[in-house]
Amino acid sequence: MQWGVYIHIPFCRQKCFYCDFPSYAGRENLMASYTEALCQQIEIQGFSYRQKWGRPATVYIGGGTPTALPEENMAQILKAVAAYIGMGIEEFTVECNPGTVDAEYLQLLRAHGVNRLSFGVQSFNDRLLRRIGRIHTGAEAVEAVKQAQAAGFENISLDLIYGLPEQEMADLQVSVRQALALDIQHISIYGLQVEEGTVFARQQELGKLALPAEEEAEAMYDYMTEVLPQYGYRRYEVSNFAQAGLESRHNRSYWHDVPYLGLGAAAHSYLEGKRYAAVVDIQGYIAGIKAGTEIWQLEEEPTCQHAMEEFAFLALRTAEGLSAQAFAEKFQVSLQSVYGEVMEKLARQGLLLVEEAGCRLTEKGFKYGNVAFAEFILD
Ligand code: SF4
Structure with a gap:
């Protein structure tokens, strides 16, 4: 694992x-x-x-x-x-x-x-x-x-x-x-x-x-x-x-959607599809650990829509980009069916390169990443 x-x-x-x-x-x-x-x-x-x-x-x-x-x-x-x-x-x-x-x-x-x-x-x-x-x-x-x-x-x-x-x-x-x-x-x-x-x-x-x-x-x-x-x-x-x-x-x-355990005050964790954040206050953290009480708060159990958006944003930050296969395996729907129109629009603007394996930002896309990421927000 x-x-x-x-x-x-x-x-x-x-x-x-x-x-x-x-x-x-x-x-x-x-x-x-x-x-x-x-x-x-x-x-x-x-x-x-x-x-x-x-x-x-x-x-x-x-x-x-x-x-x-x-x-x-x-x-x-x-x-x-x-x-x-x-x-x-x-x-x-x-x-x-x-x-x-x-x-x-x-x-x-x-x-x-x-x-x-x-x-x-x-x-x-x-x-x-x-x-x-x-x-x-x-x-x-x-x-x-x-x-x-x-x-x-x-x-x-x-x-x-x-x-x-x-x-x-x-x-x-x-x-x-x-x-x-x-x-x-x-x-x-x-x-x-x-x-x-x-x-x-x-x-x-x-x-x-x-x-x-x-x-x-x-x-x-x-x-x-x-x-x-x-x-x-x-x-x-x-x-x-x-x-x-x-x-x-x-x-x-x-x-790339790999789980991680965060330890210490203010540390974030991503475990089994859920996101957690530990208390930010140092003394609160120390007291919580000493008393054996919960120092993590569930920050988010993302809806399927949020999980898709996040998966897309994070993968698009990388040079490899968003893999159609990884997306389909995780969400059981094709990347094309969810983001087909968005990918086409961004490709026309020169921000995204769309290939059979998925899509990735162009140099221009990296520079104006926020414009591209905003398009991946699902209504
Ligand atoms: S305040 Fe501390 S954490 Fe923030 S940038 Fe400076 S050295 Fe880094």
Whole structure:
């Protein structure tokens, strides 16, 4: 049985100005008790699914900033994963903030079976890094990646953001070149979104957020999507580029309907066709685990229509696209009978390529993905 495990660490040293993820700064006092509760959940729920489905193919520790945890707490979690979820996980990823790791920390991760790192770098430009509230410099990011390589990591991913306030095309080009010079295996690119409740949202209200014009941000997107493949990073999903064979297996499973168990506060799970979310509040999570009460809430048991829409959206994010066979096997109806007209319309607009095996977004479709996805909503 193919399945994955996601483990959420809701701590950060400082809240980045654009971030609306469930993560908190200044809660170091809760790290030890959170670790204890998390290890307990790994032992009970992780082990129970391990017994049911066997060892998962992927484990992903994300956040927040997992590496904001002291080494001692991280070691406890990694030992719990080895004991109750399994050793020798095929793809075991930890998200790292370059400002929170050193050679020793990275060696600890490697020694406990972690074989993939995802660095949130966002830019190598110190002025921009300060402007978006990151805690590290560009040089520290370079150093962290090199230390990871020296520690034996051969599968490293790096995130970059385009469309940052006061960012110019030349800044982005320098950052992309610096990323390429690091000989990493995977690059994720994200366009900045101003999310409600963030520092950037407040700055925008006050007229203090100078974002690049839409055409400029679009030109940055075009630059990245053209240059990365030239350097051997194939686009395999809307935001993700990888060297051949080094695509993120864990993320692929989200897009291809593979079940996953989420552990920790705010973690989401997809199990037997149902979606669950754990309580977001850290103290509520710790108290719930200690008391043995339910910390998951059923978020959604999708109707057949919603399940079809979601299946289509997620598959369309990938380069392989939406498989007619997989759709028919899951829903017992043909893709053509449900989405035939939509596919034809999007193909006429040059957004979708329709083939016998199914359909997939064109380059133009990837760029204007939201237009295409909206058409897949069933009335
Ligand atoms: S380090 Fe990551 S999770 Fe933490 S605030 Fe910044 S973007 Fe958000």
